[in-house]
Amino acid sequence: MNIIRVENYEEMSKEAAGYILKKLRENPRITLGLATGGTPTGTYQHLIEDHLKNGTSYKDVSTVNLDEYIGLNPDHPNSYRFYMNDALFNHIDIPLEQTYVPQGNAVDCQEECERYEKLIKNLGGIDLQLLGIGSNGHIGFNEPGTEFGSRTHIIDLEPSTREANARFFASLEEVPEKAITMGIASIMKSREILLLISGASKKEAMVQLLHGEVTEKFPASILQLHPNVTIIADEEALGLEADSRD
Numbered sequence: 001m002n003i004i005r006v007e008n009y010e011e012m013s014k015e016a017a018g019y020i021l022k023k024l025r026e027n028p029r030i031t032l033g034l035a036t037g038g039t040p041t042g043t044y045q046h047l048i049e050d051h052l053k054n055g056t057s058y059k060d061v062s063t064v065n066l067d068e069y070i071g072l073n074p075d076h077p078n079s080y081r082f083y084m085n086d087a088l089f090n091h092i093d094i095p096l097e098q099t100y101v102p103q104g105n106a107v108d109c110q111e112e113c114e115r116y117e118k119l120i121k122n123l124g125g126i127d128l129q130l131l132g133i134g135s136n137g138h139i140g141f142n143e144p145g146t147e148f149g150s151r152t153h154i155i156d157l158e159p160s161t162r163e164a165n166a167r168f169f170a171s172l173e174e175v176p177e178k179a180i181t182m183g184i185a186s187i188m189k190s191r192e193i194l195l196l197i198s199g200a201s202k203k204e205a206m207v208q209l210l211h212g213e214v215t216e217k218f219p220a221s222i223l224q225l226h227p228n229v230t231i232i233a234d235e236e237a238l239g240l241e242a243d244s245r246d
């Protein structure tokens with residue numbers, strides 16, 4: 001795994017946007033796997049700024065998101081579809097029909113999982129998958145214990161994940177209990193992975209990710225086996241903030 005060390009969240013976001021833009025220049029028809037949560041919002045902000053300033057076009061780009069809450073309509077402000085439109089898609093020139101997020105309001109969510117997995121395949125797979133990481137090592141919404149061989153599936157969210165995400169909702173009770181997420185195997189099939197990690201609350205996760213054993217108890221540990229992973233980590237996440245003050 002290639003690690004790029006940066007000072008803070010802002011530097012991480014700038015570096016990540018630069019990384020994505022470089023790949024986009026190399027392949028204007030790139031299929032990007034995208035993530036939600038607090039971590040990538042700064043990156044998306046930089047992509048928007050670049051689009052407005054330099055006119056970088058996303059007309060031929062396709063995107064597939066990692067996950068979506070079950071039970072929220074796409075226009076619900078806490079749905080990941082809403083998040084993506086609001087944080088990125090509405091501000092760049094990507095046709096919305098080339099952006100894919102699992103449908104959490106599908107009548108049959110099991111069928112939706114199968115449709116989504118096929119869709120990724122029909123797009124020719126993911127060229128570059130952007131990832132954040134949960135404190136418990138989840139990637140997408142693949143909670144500890146998820147099989148490494150899993151494809152897009154329905155997951156029961158851990159209480160700790162619901163608590164961590166409650167900050168985006170009016171109350172903890174409103175955080176859905178289930179989600180649809182790309183599986184670990186779906187993520188691992190991406191040709192390249194860019195993982196962003198920032199802040200002291202992710203320090204333990206960082207240690208396990210880099211030095212822990214590869215185990216389903218810590219889903220992100222599987223990334224040690226992927227041939228093309230880049231991690232952009234800030235000093236707090238790396239536990240280096242004390243050194244930098246010396």
Ligand SMILES: N[C@@H]1[C@@H](O)[C@H](O)[C@@H](COP(=O)(O)O)O[C@@H]1O
Pocket residue numbers: 035036037038039040066067131132133134135139140141161165
């Ligand atoms: N499903 C998302 C993940 O894709 C994200 O990477 C992670 C960390 O979130 P944050 O970036 O807000 O710390 O948890 C969320 O629940």
